Amino acid sequence: MRVFVAGGSGAIGRRLVPQLVARGHEVFASTTRAEKIPALRTLGAEALVMDGLDEASVGEAVARAEPEVIVHQMTALAGVGDLKHFDEVFALTNELRTKGTDNLLAAGETAGVRRFVAQSYTGWPNAREGGPVKAEADPLDPAPPKNQSRTLEAIRRLELTVLNAPLEGIVLRYGSLYGPGASDELVELVRRRKLPIVGDGRGVWSWVHVDDAASATVAAIERGRRGKLNIVDDEPAPVAEWLPYLARALGAKPPRRVPAGLARLVVGEVGVSMMTRIRGSSNEKAKRELGWTPRWIWREGFRHGLSEPDAPAEPVDESLQGLSLGHASSGRA
Numbered sequence: 001m002r003v004f005v006a007g008g009s010g011a012i013g014r015r016l017v018p019q020l021v022a023r024g025h026e027v028f029a030s031t032t033r034a035e036k037i038p039a040l041r042t043l044g045a046e047a048l049v050m051d052g053l054d055e056a057s058v059g060e061a062v063a064r065a066e067p068e069v070i071v072h073q074m075t076a077l078a079g080v081g082d083l084k085h086f087d088e089v090f091a092l093t094n095e096l097r098t099k100g101t102d103n104l105l106a107a108g109e110t111a112g113v114r115r116f117v118a119q120s121y122t123g124w125p126n127a128r129e130g131g132p133v134k135a136e137a138d139p140l141d142p143a144p145p146k147n148q149s150r151t152l153e154a155i156r157r158l159e160l161t162v163l164n165a166p167l168e169g170i171v172l173r174y175g176s177l178y179g180p181g182a183s184d185e186l187v188e189l190v191r192r193r194k195l196p197i198v199g200d201g202r203g204v205w206s207w208v209h210v211d212d213a214a215s216a217t218v219a220a221i222e223r224g225r226r227g228k229l230n231i232v233d234d235e236p237a238p239v240a241e242w243l244p245y246l247a248r249a250l251g252a253k254p255p256r257r258v259p260a261g262l263a264r265l266v267v268g269e270v271g272v273s274m275m276t277r278i279r280g281s282s283n284e285k286a287k288r289e290l291g292w293t294p295r296w297i298w299r300e301g302f303r304h305g306l307s308e309p310d311a312p313a314e315p316v317d318e319s320l321q322g323l324s325l326g327h328a329s330s331g332r333a
Helices: 011-022 034-043 055-065 083-089 091-111 146-163 184-193 208-223 241-249 259-277 284-290 298-304
Strands: 004-005 026-031 046-049 069-072 114-123 168-174 176-178 207-209 226-231
Touching: 004 011, 004 055, 011 026, 011 034, 011 208, 026 034, 026 055, 034 046, 034 114, 046 055, 055 091, 069 091, 069 208, 083 091, 083 146, 083 259, 091 114, 091 146, 114 146, 146 168, 146 259, 168 208, 176 298, 184 241, 184 259, 207 208, 207 298, 208 226, 208 284, 226 284, 241 284, 241 298
Parallel strands: 004 026, 004 069, 026 046, 069 114, 114 168, 168 226, 176 207
Antiparallel strands: none
8 A cells, every 4th residue: 555654753653664665565754854854765665844734735745645544643752851841842742633633634635545544642641540451432531630631632632533534544542652762761761760659659551662553553554444542562550560670671770769749849740640640551452453462561672672772872851850751752753
């Protein structure tokens, strides 16, 4: 098939493009920056410069690609921090999830695209009550922390727009990403003991290796059907379990412990909620409908799948406000 990957130079896009090419698809991939075009070409894609917030730019790129499938991977999450001002930090990503989605869908309809696969997120958007693991049919959080409300509303709008579109819309709710290009900041924070366990550390996270996120996306492109799917590994885990394990896997000192009240002063209610209250997600529907099984479970992934061999780490903000976890961070690409 002819596949257009909007946001092809992000963390997921960089792993997705070569998987699509290897399966014989003709891939067109967009980036906002012309200097990233050679890297996309090296991966096997026809590279295009596109501004996802510019309707004309999107229309021209999609018309040039003439795709059968559009994959929406546009975000602006690289270097995200400051959980205390979460919605402000995520403002551009939220615009890409709303206006950017509208632009891609409109261009897709005009071009005769038959399937539209969009990136969403699962984890903190789940309702923070009831059992520790949620399925796609479970409600999203009806009362998120104040500084996450606009971001959750953008996620809701993206999902409703895609699922109600004339095209066959598929929403992939990726869990917390790690792996090459997706977890350098996480690794450095843990190594430097800048990521503590807050309170009881009972917030449940669902992880997914970036290569598994890409392989699930390939499966959705090839055989998915309208609906939303959690793309996570098989073992949701509380912070108090996965964070010390990650430190051991990295050969780092154990994480510090910080009372919730003290942490709230630094990272606000959002950060405390993500460490103590959020729920994980089930992947049973994705495995059943896509015939997909994640290769990595977080324990093995933390030991062997965090980065490419000899890949240099990105510099990070060493304060707790540099925390940028819990999002499908693929960069505006």
